[in-house]
Amino acid sequence: MIHYVAETGSTNSDLAARLAAGERVPEGDWLVVDRQSAGRGRQGRAWNDGAGNFMGSTVIHPTPHDPPRNTLALLAGVALHEVVGELVPPPAKVQLKWPNDLMVGGAKMAGILLEGTGDAVVLGIGVNLAQAPELPDRETIAMAQFGPAPDRDTFAERLAAQWKADLERWRTYGLAPLVNRWEAAAHPKGTRLAAEIAGEGRIAGTFDGLTEEGAARLRLDNGEVRAIHAGELSYA
Numbered sequence: 001m002i003h004y005v006a007e008t009g010s011t012n013s014d015l016a017a018r019l020a021a022g023e024r025v026p027e028g029d030w031l032v033v034d035r036q037s038a039g040r041g042r043q044g045r046a047w048n049d050g051a052g053n054f055m056g057s058t059v060i061h062p063t064p065h066d067p068p069r070n071t072l073a074l075l076a077g078v079a080l081h082e083v084v085g086e087l088v089p090p091p092a093k094v095q096l097k098w099p100n101d102l103m104v105g106g107a108k109m110a111g112i113l114l115e116g117t118g119d120a121v122v123l124g125i126g127v128n129l130a131q132a133p134e135l136p137d138r139e140t141i142a143m144a145q146f147g148p149a150p151d152r153d154t155f156a157e158r159l160a161a162q163w164k165a166d167l168e169r170w171r172t173y174g175l176a177p178l179v180n181r182w183e184a185a186a187h188p189k190g191t192r193l194a195a196e197i198a199g200e201g202r203i204a205g206t207f208d209g210l211t212e213e214g215a216a217r218l219r220l221d222n223g224e225v226r227a228i229h230a231g232e233l234s235y236a
Contacts, residue, residue: 002030002056002156009038011057012124016117025059025120028164032056032156052130053142054155058163060121067175069121071214073099074182076112076123079166081185083159084110084127088146096186098207098216098233102127103187106235107141123163129155179210193218194236195228204236 008014011031018025036055062069077100084102085094088109097103102110110127130149132140143149170178187207194204195218208217208225216228 001026001028002032002153002160004153005031005033007035007037008033010036010124011055012113012115012122013038015057015059015122016115019059019117019120019122024061027059027061027167028160030056030058030156030160032152050126050128050131050133052144052149052152054125054127054129054152054159056156056159057122057124058160060123060167061119062121063171066171067178068213069116071170071175071178072114072121072123073112074178074210074214075166075170076100076114076125076163077102078178078181078185079162080110080112080125080127080159082166083155083162084143085185087150087155088143092146094185096182097235098186098193098210098228099214101232104141107132107139108135109141109143125159127155175212175214179212179214182214183209192236193233195226195233196231207233 011033015025015031033055035051060072077096080102081094081096088094088104092104094109095103100112101108110125113124115122128140128142129152130142130144132142189207189209191207193207194202196202203220203226205218205220208219211217211227216233218226218228220226
Protein backbone atom coordinates (compact mmCIF):
# COMPACT_ATOMS: atom_id res chain seq x y z
CA MET A 1 0.00 0.00 0.00
CA ILE A 2 1.23 3.51 -0.81
CA HIS A 3 0.38 6.28 1.65
CA TYR A 4 0.60 9.81 0.25
CA VAL A 5 1.05 12.88 2.45
CA ALA A 6 1.29 16.53 1.48
CA GLU A 7 4.31 17.54 3.54
CA THR A 8 6.71 16.22 6.15
CA GLY A 9 10.27 16.68 7.29
CA SER A 10 11.60 13.29 6.20
CA THR A 11 9.80 10.11 5.16
CA ASN A 12 12.70 8.07 6.54
CA SER A 13 12.43 9.80 9.91
CA ASP A 14 8.66 9.32 9.99
CA LEU A 15 8.91 5.57 9.44
CA ALA A 16 11.81 5.27 11.88
CA ALA A 17 9.71 7.02 14.54
CA ARG A 18 6.81 4.63 13.99
CA LEU A 19 9.14 1.65 14.32
CA ALA A 20 10.74 3.09 17.46
CA ALA A 21 7.26 3.48 18.96
CA GLY A 22 6.68 -0.25 18.55
CA GLU A 23 4.58 -0.21 15.38
CA ARG A 24 5.33 -2.97 12.91
CA VAL A 25 5.22 -1.21 9.58
CA PRO A 26 4.50 -3.87 6.94
CA GLU A 27 6.93 -4.56 4.14
CA GLY A 28 5.43 -3.30 0.90
CA ASP A 29 3.98 -0.19 2.51
CA TRP A 30 5.42 3.09 1.23
CA LEU A 31 5.21 6.62 2.58
CA VAL A 32 5.38 9.14 -0.27
CA VAL A 33 5.39 12.91 0.22
CA ASP A 34 4.67 15.91 -2.02
CA ARG A 35 7.03 18.27 -0.22
CA GLN A 36 9.88 17.35 2.12
CA SER A 37 11.72 19.90 4.26
CA ALA A 38 14.39 17.85 6.04
CA GLY A 39 15.34 15.06 3.68
CA ARG A 40 18.90 13.82 3.67
CA GLY A 41 21.29 11.69 1.72
CA ARG A 42 24.37 9.75 2.66
CA GLN A 43 26.93 11.45 4.90
CA GLY A 44 24.30 13.93 6.07
CA ARG A 45 23.85 15.70 2.74
CA ALA A 46 20.60 17.59 2.30
CA TRP A 47 18.16 16.20 -0.30
CA ASN A 48 15.05 18.28 0.16
CA ASP A 49 11.80 19.21 -1.48
CA GLY A 50 11.35 19.28 -5.26
CA ALA A 51 7.69 19.59 -6.26
CA GLY A 52 6.79 16.86 -8.75
CA ASN A 53 9.71 14.65 -7.72
CA PHE A 54 9.46 11.26 -6.07
CA MET A 55 10.35 11.18 -2.38
CA GLY A 56 9.39 8.07 -0.49
CA SER A 57 10.40 5.43 2.02
CA THR A 58 9.60 1.84 2.87
CA VAL A 59 10.63 -0.71 5.51
CA ILE A 60 12.45 -4.04 5.28
CA HIS A 61 12.33 -6.63 8.06
CA PRO A 62 15.43 -8.79 7.49
CA THR A 63 15.31 -12.42 8.53
CA PRO A 64 18.19 -14.69 9.62
CA HIS A 65 18.02 -16.43 6.24
CA ASP A 66 18.42 -13.26 4.16
CA PRO A 67 21.67 -12.24 2.46
CA PRO A 68 23.71 -9.63 4.40
CA ARG A 69 21.59 -6.54 4.98
CA ASN A 70 24.30 -4.20 3.66
CA THR A 71 23.62 -5.62 0.17
CA LEU A 72 20.18 -4.02 0.28
CA ALA A 73 22.01 -0.93 -1.02
CA LEU A 74 22.90 -2.76 -4.24
CA LEU A 75 19.38 -4.20 -4.45
CA ALA A 76 17.77 -0.79 -4.16
CA GLY A 77 20.02 0.57 -6.89
CA VAL A 78 19.16 -2.27 -9.27
CA ALA A 79 15.41 -1.96 -8.64
CA LEU A 80 15.48 1.79 -9.19
CA HIS A 81 17.58 1.40 -12.33
CA GLU A 82 15.01 -1.02 -13.77
CA VAL A 83 12.24 1.55 -13.39
CA VAL A 84 14.10 4.72 -14.38
CA GLY A 85 16.01 3.09 -17.23
CA GLU A 86 12.74 2.30 -19.00
CA LEU A 87 11.62 5.93 -18.78
CA VAL A 88 14.74 7.78 -19.96
CA PRO A 89 14.97 7.58 -23.77
CA PRO A 90 18.23 6.99 -25.64
CA PRO A 91 20.80 8.26 -26.35
CA ALA A 92 20.83 9.14 -22.63
CA LYS A 93 22.02 6.20 -20.56
CA VAL A 94 21.18 5.66 -16.90
CA GLN A 95 23.98 3.96 -14.95
CA LEU A 96 24.68 2.96 -11.37
CA LYS A 97 27.64 4.28 -9.40
CA TRP A 98 28.62 2.27 -6.34
CA PRO A 99 26.87 1.63 -4.14
CA ASN A 100 23.56 2.95 -5.48
CA ASP A 101 23.71 6.42 -7.04
CA LEU A 102 21.72 6.68 -10.26
CA MET A 103 23.66 8.73 -12.79
CA VAL A 104 23.26 10.11 -16.30
CA GLY A 105 26.73 11.01 -17.48
CA GLY A 106 28.33 12.72 -14.51
CA ALA A 107 25.05 14.03 -13.11
CA LYS A 108 23.05 12.48 -10.29
CA MET A 109 19.39 11.70 -11.02
CA ALA A 110 18.45 9.83 -7.85
CA GLY A 111 19.70 8.96 -4.41
CA ILE A 112 19.11 6.14 -1.95
CA LEU A 113 19.52 6.10 1.82
CA LEU A 114 19.24 3.02 4.05
CA GLU A 115 19.08 3.40 7.81
CA GLY A 116 18.88 0.71 10.46
CA THR A 117 16.17 1.10 13.09
CA GLY A 118 16.26 -1.71 15.62
CA ASP A 119 15.80 -4.96 13.72
CA ALA A 120 14.35 -3.18 10.68
CA VAL A 121 15.86 -1.18 7.81
CA VAL A 122 14.27 1.97 6.42
CA LEU A 123 14.85 2.56 2.71
CA GLY A 124 14.47 6.10 1.40
CA ILE A 125 14.56 7.00 -2.29
CA GLY A 126 14.54 10.39 -3.98
CA VAL A 127 14.23 10.67 -7.76
CA ASN A 128 14.43 13.87 -9.80
CA LEU A 129 11.34 13.47 -11.96
CA ALA A 130 10.40 17.11 -12.59
CA GLN A 131 13.36 19.13 -11.32
CA ALA A 132 16.91 18.69 -10.09
CA PRO A 133 17.93 20.19 -6.73
CA GLU A 134 21.03 22.33 -6.69
CA LEU A 135 23.78 20.65 -4.70
CA PRO A 136 27.05 22.36 -3.81
CA ASP A 137 29.30 19.38 -4.49
CA ARG A 138 27.83 17.63 -7.53
CA GLU A 139 25.93 18.05 -10.77
CA THR A 140 22.30 16.93 -10.82
CA ILE A 141 19.80 16.17 -13.57
CA ALA A 142 16.04 15.51 -13.83
CA MET A 143 14.06 13.14 -16.02
CA ALA A 144 12.10 16.16 -17.31
CA GLN A 145 15.18 17.15 -19.29
CA PHE A 146 14.52 14.21 -21.62
CA GLY A 147 10.78 14.70 -22.14
CA PRO A 148 7.62 15.15 -20.07
CA ALA A 149 8.23 14.38 -16.41
CA PRO A 150 6.69 11.04 -15.34
CA ASP A 151 3.57 11.23 -13.22
CA ARG A 152 4.71 10.91 -9.62
CA ASP A 153 1.96 8.55 -8.48
CA THR A 154 2.37 6.24 -11.48
CA PHE A 155 6.11 6.20 -10.88
CA ALA A 156 5.52 5.32 -7.22
CA GLU A 157 3.35 2.35 -8.18
CA ARG A 158 5.92 1.05 -10.65
CA LEU A 159 8.75 1.40 -8.15
CA ALA A 160 6.79 -0.29 -5.35
CA ALA A 161 6.03 -3.26 -7.62
CA GLN A 162 9.64 -3.53 -8.81
CA TRP A 163 10.99 -3.34 -5.28
CA LYS A 164 8.64 -6.06 -4.08
CA ALA A 165 9.72 -8.38 -6.90
CA ASP A 166 13.44 -7.71 -6.42
CA LEU A 167 13.27 -8.11 -2.65
CA GLU A 168 11.79 -11.57 -3.20
CA ARG A 169 14.53 -12.44 -5.73
CA TRP A 170 17.21 -11.32 -3.25
CA ARG A 171 15.77 -13.59 -0.60
CA THR A 172 15.27 -16.53 -2.95
CA TYR A 173 18.39 -16.51 -5.12
CA GLY A 174 21.02 -14.71 -3.03
CA LEU A 175 23.80 -12.38 -4.07
CA ALA A 176 25.24 -13.83 -7.28
CA PRO A 177 22.39 -12.76 -9.59
CA LEU A 178 22.24 -9.38 -7.87
CA VAL A 179 25.96 -8.74 -8.37
CA ASN A 180 25.62 -9.66 -12.05
CA ARG A 181 22.64 -7.35 -12.53
CA TRP A 182 24.36 -4.50 -10.71
CA GLU A 183 27.50 -4.77 -12.85
CA ALA A 184 25.38 -4.82 -16.03
CA ALA A 185 23.67 -1.60 -14.96
CA ALA A 186 26.83 0.22 -13.84
CA HIS A 187 29.51 2.26 -15.54
CA PRO A 188 31.89 -0.02 -17.46
CA LYS A 189 35.01 -1.55 -16.02
CA GLY A 190 37.94 0.80 -16.54
CA THR A 191 35.99 3.90 -15.47
CA ARG A 192 38.20 6.25 -13.45
CA LEU A 193 36.97 6.43 -9.84
CA ALA A 194 38.21 7.66 -6.49
CA ALA A 195 37.45 6.76 -2.89
CA GLU A 196 38.10 8.39 0.48
CA ILE A 197 39.69 5.87 2.84
CA ALA A 198 39.73 6.55 6.59
CA GLY A 199 43.27 7.18 7.77
CA GLU A 200 44.59 7.07 4.22
CA GLY A 201 42.86 9.84 2.32
CA ARG A 202 41.88 9.81 -1.32
CA ILE A 203 42.87 6.93 -3.56
CA ALA A 204 42.15 6.74 -7.29
CA GLY A 205 42.08 4.00 -9.87
CA THR A 206 39.75 2.24 -12.27
CA PHE A 207 36.57 0.31 -11.61
CA ASP A 208 37.17 -3.46 -11.72
CA GLY A 209 33.69 -4.81 -10.95
CA LEU A 210 32.33 -6.11 -7.66
CA THR A 211 33.47 -8.81 -5.30
CA GLU A 212 31.18 -11.78 -4.64
CA GLU A 213 30.01 -9.97 -1.50
CA GLY A 214 29.15 -6.78 -3.40
CA ALA A 215 32.12 -4.59 -2.47
CA ALA A 216 33.55 -2.39 -5.22
CA ARG A 217 36.90 -3.38 -6.67
CA LEU A 218 39.19 -0.43 -7.41
CA ARG A 219 42.34 -1.15 -9.42
CA LEU A 220 44.97 1.39 -8.39
CA ASP A 221 47.51 2.85 -10.76
CA ASN A 222 50.22 0.61 -9.24
CA GLY A 223 48.18 -2.49 -10.14
CA GLU A 224 46.93 -3.21 -6.62
CA VAL A 225 43.23 -4.07 -6.38
CA ARG A 226 41.41 -2.70 -3.34
CA ALA A 227 37.96 -3.79 -2.18
CA ILE A 228 35.87 -0.80 -1.09
CA HIS A 229 33.35 -1.94 1.53
CA ALA A 230 32.06 1.39 2.88
CA GLY A 231 31.56 4.99 1.83
CA GLU A 232 31.07 5.85 -1.80
CA LEU A 233 33.01 6.27 -5.02
CA SER A 234 33.27 9.44 -7.08
CA TYR A 235 34.30 9.96 -10.67
CA ALA A 236 38.00 10.80 -10.71
